[in-house]
Amino acid sequence: DQQVKQNSPSLSVQEGRISILNCDYTNSMFDYFLWYKKYPAEGPTFLISISSIKDKNEDGRFTVFLNKSAKHLSLHIVPSQPGDSAVYFCAASVLGGNTPLVFGKGTRLSVIA
Amino acid sequence: KAGVTQTPRYLIKTRGQQVTLSCSPISGHRSVSWYQQTPGQGLQFLFEYFSETQRNKGNFPGRFSGRQFSNSRSEMNVSTLELGDSALYLCASSIQGFSTEAFFGQGTRLTVV
Secondary structure, three states: OOOEEOOOOEEEEEOOOOEEEEEEEOOOOOOEEEEEEEOOOOOOEEEEEEEOOOOEEEEOOEEEEEEOOOOEEEEEEOOOOHHHOEEEEEEEEOOOOOOOOEEOOOEEEEEEO | OOOOEEEOOEEEEOOOOOEEEEEEOOOOOOEEEEEEEEOOOEEEEEEEEEOOEEEEEOOOOOOEEEEEOOOOOEEEEEOOOOHHHOEEEEEEEEOOOOOOOOEEOOOEEEEEO
16 A cells, blocks of 8 residues: 555656656645755755645745645746656655655656756 | 765676675764665665664665764665665765755665676
8 A cells, every 4th residue: 555656666757857756645644845966876855845834835846735734845947957866766754753754756857868 | 064875886796796885974974874776766765774773774685784883974785785785875974863965975886786
C-alpha cells in the first residue's frame, strides 16, 4: 500500500520554463511534507517543506503547493535550469509523531538546454 | 559541521555472505534511520534508531538488522545476502527523530553477485 505516490516517473522541461512535479498521498494523518533532490551517486538533499497549516511555501525558484482536500502537493521550479536535472522525491510524515518519513518513488526531471 | 558519513561507499559481496554498513550521523543528531533504494521502488524505510534503541522498523525480513552506539554511530547488517539485496543503502540523521527534515549520507552501493 503506497501512501505517497509520484505518478510520473520522468519529466522533461526546457531550460527557462516551469517544472511541475506532482505528489499524492493517501494517509490523512500526514501533516508535514518535504521534497528532496537526488543526484546520481549522492544521497538525497532536502529542498523544501510545507506543513499542513499552509497551502504554499516559497524558497527562491522553488515553490511547494499543498491541497489538503485533494491530498495533493506539487513542486514548482521556475525558471528551470540544467542543474535542476535530478530525481525528486516527495516525502510525508506526521509532525511530532516520531514516525519515519514515507517517500514516493521519485520523478526524474531532465532540464534540456 | 561534518555531514552524514557512510562507509564503505561501494561493496561487492557474494550471495550467502553477510555485510555490515556503517553510518556516522551529524554531530548532535541522535536519530539515525536507514533506507534502501532500488530502481523503481524509491526509498524504502528499514529502521530507525534513537539513543541506541530501535524505535521504528520497516517491512523487511529479519536478515536486516541494525544497532546504534552511545556516540550515535549506527551499523546495519544484512545476513545471508540475496541477489535482490543489491541496492543503494542510505543513512539519514536528524536531531531527535522524524517529522522534520532528515540529512542523508551519500549511501553505500551494495552489489550482490
